[in-house]
Amino acid sequence: MNDLEQQQSEVEPDRAPTVGDAFVLMRNADDESRWSIHCSECGHRYGGIENDPKLGAVLKELSISDLSALNSVGMTERLVARQFFCPSCALLIAVNVQQHGDPIMLEWRLDPETLSKAR
Secondary structure, eight states: OOOHHHHTTSSGGGGEETTTTTEEEEEEEOOOOOOEEETTTTOOEEEEETGGGGGGGGGEEEEGGTTTTTGSSSTTTTEEEEEEETTTTTTEEEEEEEEEEEOOOOOOOHHHHHHHHOO
């Protein structure tokens, strides 16, 4: 049993919501009012739900033509494909296509107060 399975077995099923296929939200053991984001495969903790988990992921940049040969006909010098992986098990959690030099595109932030009220 991996760390995530152990943690989930200690929590009621309705208290471990998921976000897509890549993330599980868990209440912190020492403070049940706080939530954290974990990898759904290995249980790696990315941090609190206030921050996008991509900030705690491994980043790999590729040419957009590496995603598809069709992309090689335009804007390959302007765009980059950014892949984000779990640092513990290498699960691919996101891919963003952005302009070279742009900051990481933060896509979500969960409000702990709202989440606690919903559960």
